[in-house]
Amino acid sequence: MELSLRRILALAIKEFLSLLRNPASRAVLIGPPIIQLLVFGYAATYDLKHVPFVVYNQDSGRLSRDFIARFAGSPSFEMIGDVQDQRALQRAVDSQTALMAVSIGPQFTSDLEQGRTSHVQFIVDGRDSNTAALALGYAQTIVTAFNREHLAPHSRAPAATVVLDRAWFNPNLESRWFIVPGIAGILTLLVTLLSTGLSVAREREMGTFDQLLVTPMNPQEILAGKALPGFVVGTLEATLIIAVAILWFRVPFTGSFWALYLGLFCFLLSSIGIGLMISALALTQQQGLLGTFLFMVPAIVLSGFATPIANMPKVVRYITLIDPLRYFLVILRASFLEGAGASLLWHQYWPLATIGILSMIVAERLFRGRLG
Amino acid sequence: MDAIVVTNLTKSFGTGPTRRTALKNISLRLAAGSITALIGPDGAGKTTMLRTLAGILTPGTGEVTVLGHALPKEALALQHRIGYMPQHFGLYEDLSVQENMTLFADLHGIARSERESRFAQLLTMTALGPFRKRLAGKLSGGMKQKLGLACTLIHPPELLLLDEASVGVDPISRRELWSIIHRQVVENGITILLSTAYMDEAERCDGVIVLHEGEILAQGPPARISSPLQGRAFLFELPEDLPTRPRAVQSRLSGLPGVIDTVIQANGLRIVTEKPGPPALPVDLCGLGTLRPAPPRLEDAFVSLLFRRGMRRRIATPGEAEAGEDSVVIEVRDLYRRFGDFTAVKNVSFSVRKGEIFGLLGANGAGKSTTFRMLCGLLPSSSGTLRVAGLDLRKAPAAARARIGYVSQKFSLYGALSVKQNMEFFASAYGLQNRRKKTRLAWALEEFELSGYLGANAADLPLGYKQRLALACALMHEPDIIFLDEPTSGVDPLARREFWTRLNALARNGTTCLVTTHFMEEAEYCDRLVLMSLGEVLAQGSPGEIKAAVRRPGEPPPNMEDAFIAIIEEHERTSRRAS
Amino acid sequence: MTWMRLTGLIRKEVYEIVRDPSSIAIAFVLPLALLLIFGYGVSLDARGVPIAVVVDHPTTLTASFIGQLQQSRWFVPIHYAGEAQAQKAVTDGSAAAAVWLRNDFTRRALSGSPAPIHVIVNGVDANQARIIENYLNGAWSVWIEQQAQASGIHTRAPVVAEARVWFNPAMRSRDYLVPGLIAIIMTLIGALLTALVVAREWERGTMEGIMVTPSGKMEILLGKLIPYFVLGMGGMLFSTLMAVFLFRVPLRGSIPLLLACSSLFLLTALGMGLLISILARNQFVAGMVAIVATFLPAFILSGFLFDIHSMPKVVQLLTHVIAARYFVGLLQTLFLAGNIWSIIVSNCLGLAILCVLFLGLAVIRFRKRLD
Known part of the structure; x- marks a missing residue:
């Protein structure tokens, strides 16, 4: 043919x-x-930017403000306000005005100063679990950096740490x-x-x-x-x-x-x-x-x-x-x-x-x- | 009282360079209870006029009052009182006859109590009673039109607007449609305005409006419009045993000075002259038949009116001597085509000789298009023999198709492409190249007078030009055989004449032409033809032979339409007797 | 407007729907097929990620770390003899990441000096890379905890972050993806149903016949809208049932509220289709526009996969004209969180504005005239 x-x-x-x-x-x-x-x-884009979060800070010390400043200063997060009680926090997350809430207890600064471990709660909105997981990961990174600087002199960092050498082909992910x-x-x-x-x-x-x-x-x-x-x-x-x-x-x-x-x-x-x-x-x-x-x-x-x-x-x-x-x-x-x-x-x-x-x-x- | 009053109506479409004025300063009055026909070439503005009167187009400037309602303000109020049937009436094909009627009854707010009797009345009138449950999509063309008419008559209207209601309908259905339309005027006093391409229909109306390029050329009762033609219409009667084909005589006559129209008719040629008085026939023609004056018809007046407006019918270039060969180029024997249990084509046999104009006549659904598609190799046959130029096109090598040309229904062209691009494409598709392509393109432009539209999109051409372009594309490669599927459907009388002149010239040059048509008068123009109905061939032969077969002594000689109806009725009688 | 004309038009539409199965296919078969494919096909939860592991000097310590990776459901460790082979595995995609414990890892870890665990990820899919990194960190912290307990050494981080994931504690991505998918599928179906049917009436010339009857344009539009609304709601209900019973997505909000929000959304989507077909008047263009204007924007701009907050401001503004954006928010809340009024009200308001906009434009642009 x-x-x-x-x-x-x-x-x-x-x-x-x-x-x-x-x-x-x-x-x-x-x-x-x-x-x-x-x-x-x-x-x-999956890169989180400006994740809106609120802070419920019951501590009045310097360190808690320092801690919050790290979040507020990060390009990944955007602080949209303080809340004064648990109810307001819940409302903020429920209504999706905030994707994440950081809840800091009253003893935060004093615990740290006295070498005790202080606990911070991160509440994320699981309606979008991908964003939630990523936001938590970002938060963890900030916490780790904070820890490194505020290491109590007599306690010891865990010896083995994960070091991300390189993300190949896309170094900044x-x-x-x-x-x-x-x-x-x-x-x-x-x-x-x-x-x-x-x-x-x-x-x-x-x-x-x-x-x-x-x-x-x-x-x-x-x-x-x-x-x-x-x-x-x-x-x-x-x-x-x-x-x-x-x-x-x-x-x-x-x-x-x-x-x-x-x-x-x-x-x-x-x-x-x-x-x-x-x-x-x-x-x-x-x-x-x-x-x-x-x-x-x-x-x-x-x-x-x-x-x-x-x-x-x-x-x-x-x-x-x-x-x-x-x-x-x-x-x-x-x-x-x-x-x-x-x-x-x-x-x-x-x-x-x-x-x-x-x-x-x-x-x-x-x-x-x-x-x- | 006047049902329609129009003063100084002008309507344009588009803006800027593409602006086109469809109606120019129209003024008219239509008396209530009258029936008026709107005639004119394609693009004259008939549909625009009807749509404006129905309130679905805004009048540009001027005043339009219909049944006392000023348009466009009172369109909705008007629509309660009118019925309008668009050109291609949009029935819902997935709805049954009954359901379509119920829909329109609902839309017109017919009370349920009145409905049954109205439906019964309309169904009896349209003879659709037995098909109440049938889906509209499964009806024949004529039945669809009748159902469309029934749906528009449902409320019943005071004014009926019909846009080419009988196009594409076989003679029997056409007669039925007309009897329904007439009854509306006589029994119910409805005012009717209709547009039509059939001059015989217009002739039956109380009044006629001749539109041309958006202007009214003439208006009045048909007799008054044709009266200026008194003494200008003649019949050149030809004996049945004429040695040459009538169309050879016709082309001679049409070339005579002072002749503006010649048409082949039942028993001779009809001649219309420019000025009163018979045409001066050349001596050799005088002996062929007898010339006698004839009463003028509306069609004569129509042609003469347009002739004066410069729409001259082009005179065919006389071709070479008539092809003397008698070889059979198309042969069909015992052809069948089935779709499921439905047999669309039953036992069809005929043959076509070289240089003949061969007609395939019949209503929609008669099986002519199916036969046609099988001949062109577009559809396989279920059984039987098909030979086109000695080959079955379905199995023949592609090159064999270069010997045929094809003009499909609706002149299928590439609408988004310009005239030139369409022609170039088909030239290349048929393998034309270089010099030959160039000369053929030049020929087509010259022959079909398309130069003025070279850059225009094919979709935007007036219908008559679309037909020309379609023909030009099909003839680009100088085929031996040309297939034309309803090439004159919806085309006005002038363009039809032009088309047939071209066809005659082609046939004279030895091209075989196979044509389907549902215009019975066009059957007269064919050398030979077959009449089909419901997939079967009912009669075949020359027009004279077919008419002779139904001629009864003591009655006037039948025309082709009478013959068609007589043959179908006879066939129905015999098949009923058989079953 | 009369009831008889409206019911007449609706009845006609119903007959057409019933006799031309393509619209029923669009309303029911399309959601079934798409939800099945999407529901199973779209997942961000990495499981069994192949990970290349290179241990220069195997000890019990390294074995316990690798064991930890093995135990987590995220990873399938594959051992490689050297770094070069592991790198090759990452390059050709047979491993998503490589973990490398060097020669001195055990010695350093036991002596208390920093003992890095080197990780290389293939960063092409940045999101996936980040998720893998998070998983690795998670596995690591569990391992550290266990090590500390076993050795009795008290390692104390100054701040311990406690994560609470509300509404979806297990972080099943399907739970939030399926409601989002319903929103996208319904956007498609709503627009497609009406986009094609009105254009079809223009093409077949049936519109001209309807226009000269006394029916008003509201009747004609409602006669189109109502049947397809019912059909669309059928599709919606069907999708919801699939989400709850097949994909086991919790439905915490109230069903009447879900129905109400869905109705509002469907009206918006149908209104958009109607508008498209009124403007296009032909099936080809209407269909093209419906495809271009619905699926991809809904997929990308609705916040179903990509976080709206992370988009540039201009694009964020643009998302406000995407009806699916509001519906994704509504469905995710209604399914996973419950009746949270502030979200429902604000999103419904957004939908209502769009709905009025589309339907209003449709009413304005639809004329009972041909010009």
Whole structure:
């Protein structure tokens, strides 16, 4: 079977024009991804900043004020006030005006001065247990630092201590470095799915699909022509987003672009394949839309974008194996932060390529099947 | 009392450079209890007018008073008293006939006690009684229109506005629709304003308004509008054993000076001249038939009015000699197509010769589109033989499809692409390159007079231009056979004439044309045709042969529509007897 | 407005819903599938994290520390012979962190001089890295305590922090994630249901037929809103049941209050969908906008995963127009904390403002006219 490059190109150009000449789809392709990258890039962070807390300080001594000052001065916490009794403390936490409350007993300063251990209560709001756990960790760090300075002369520090030598690839543990490349992956997926997932259904509804079928184009050429704009749009979109990530968000790029773009190619292959599969299945745009949606939402949630795949139960982890985004996120993060080259990413490339080729084959079958 | 009073109405859409004035300074009055037809080419402003009168478009400037309600202020009050049926009446396809009617009864606040009798009355009138429980989506086109009409008549209205209610409906359903509409005027004194593409429908109305580019060209009773044509309409009667095809004669006649319109009719050619007096026929044509004056029709007046406005029908470039070959290029034998238990096409056989214009006639759901799609290779057949240019297109190599052209229903084009981009795409899709592509593009622009719209989006073109563009795209690669699926649906008489002129020229150059249509008069333009109903071929042959088959001695010669109805009724009788 | 017209429109919508199963699928199958996938798929609780361990000079002391790591449910220690291998394990992802006890660890610890436990984590997932670090610290402090008791040495820290985690003492992330997920899923469903159905009426031309009837625009809008509201509440109820009985999330607030808040939220989400479809008038655009404007913003800006306080001020302001933000707060409180009025009132107020805004705009922008 011979494929005519000229015909494929003509179809691809047509697809491009209909994407770009329609103000609605043009807007969807260009505006939201950039806005979303900027907003989400800032919004999606696990680094706690300004955790609001209240203090219930029953001690009037110098040391308790010193202790509180350390919290108030930390960028992670933001003191929003003192409370005078336990009821007020409870109200503050209940109403989420404070995420954490620090309760200091009346003997704090005197205990410390006399070399006794004083107890401080940290009450955190467990409605968001991730934030709670992180806030507690931060608090513990501050307490440890405080302890080191106020070590009673005759007591002895525990000999063995945990020393975090290094957090590799991300020394300051900035979660934005982790999240922003993830957003790049998500937005690339979104754009390619929207530009391919509905393309056949739209033509079917407009009646131009029949027109296309009676031309000498064969199904393979039509598929190729429909896939090509996805590649171009996806590559441009991804490049733009990666540029913003590097230049605007200052996420370090330590790997090789060659390895990243090889990964991008494999990823586009699979996401376009899936988009075309949806396209071939959907008889109406509504079905295409629902299909795109039904694929995209789990693909994002199960990709390891926000929560680690390792935490998922086994069954769900198996499901993630067919999620192209999962592999691409690894490629993105490894390229950005870990400085990985193509040789290290082989285990991400081949599943992507496999998903891509399989979905293209299925799309082609479905496509021919739908023709009768 | 006047039901509708419009003074100096102007209505525009859009802003800036895309601003388009749909109605220009319109003034009119319609008497209560009358039935008036709104006719005009596409884009004349008919739908805008009806929508404005229904209160769903705000009048731009000017005053509009309908049933005493000033619009747009009293639109809601007006809507209690009118019925409006949009062009593609939106029935809820997932609701049954009964449920659709109940919905509209609820919306119009019909008391439950009155409902049953009203429903019964409407169902009897529309003959939909047996289908009460059927989902609207499963009704035939004609039944859908009748249900739509029933839903608009539910309250009952004092004024009925109908936008092309009979488009896409077969002759039988069309007659039924008309009898319902007439009864509303006669029995209930309802005022009716309707737009239509059928001149015979307009001719039956009390008054006619001819709209063109948002202006009223003429207004009055049909007879008064056609009276200036007195002495300008002629019939050139041709014998049945004419040695050449009538359309060859037609193209000769249409080229004569002073002739503004020629149409093939039941037993000859209808000629309309620019000035009173018969056309000067060339000597060789005189001997072919007899020329006699004919009473003018509304259609003649319509064409002549638009002719004066500069909408000239283009004269086809005379082609080469008529193709003498007689080879069969399309052959269909014992064709069946089933969808589940439903047989859409039953035992269909016919053949088409090279250079013929072959018609596939029938109502919606007759199976002509299904047959058509099978011929183009878009749908597999369940059984039977299909040969197009000696090949089955479904199994043929892709290159074989380069020999056919296809114009689908609704002129499917890429709406977001410009005229030029559409043409370039189809040229490349058919593998045209370099010089040939360039010359064909130039040819299409010239032939279809599209240069003025080169950069416009296909979606924004007037319907007539969409049709031209669709045809241009399908002919870009000079196919041997062209398939046209309802190419004239919803198109005004002028654009239809233009279309047929083009088709004649194509056929003369040896291109085989396969056309489906539900305009019975267009059947006359075909060389040969098949009549389909419920998936079966009821009759086939030349128009003359088909009409001759139903002609009864002592009765006037039937036209194609009469023949169609007679054949279907006969078929129904025999099949009932059989079952 | 008449009752007959309204019921007529509602009845029509119900028939359409019943006969076109896609809306029922959106309302019930979608939450089921999404909640199952999300409920099991989204978890921040690390368990059995593989951790590379290098012990240069094994002694009973080092063995007891590694034993402590082994005992905690967080870690699975894997022994490596040298630092290089451990580092390689961290690089290629086979271990999330490496712990290295040097040659002199035991000697130093026994002699009382500082004995560092070196830790390297893979920082790519900063959040996970921090959690692992916290876990390690936790395991370490337990071990220190045990060591001190065993040896009778009294190590005394000047200040001991006591942590109290209210509402979720076990810090099960599922308990707070599932209510958040319900909020996100309902945002999707609410917007999608109405976004597509009104646009569909425009496309099929049924809207034109309805518009020329005497029904007012409030009747037409309510006729759309009420059936999908009922359908959406069905989906909501279904999701709540799944949360309580399948995911075992405690429901401490009152059920009527939960229903009331959900109704308010659903109205807001439906209002947004309605507005989208009134503005778009075609299914393709309406669907695209619904996807772009609902799922990702709700996922990222609602505070369900990412703490709103930690966002820049501008973004924080932006979260106020995300309906899911209020609903996440409401659901987390109602499920885990109970009827805390200050939160319920403030969040409901936010929702009510958005609800009035969306529905109000929908009413204003919806005209019984084509131009």
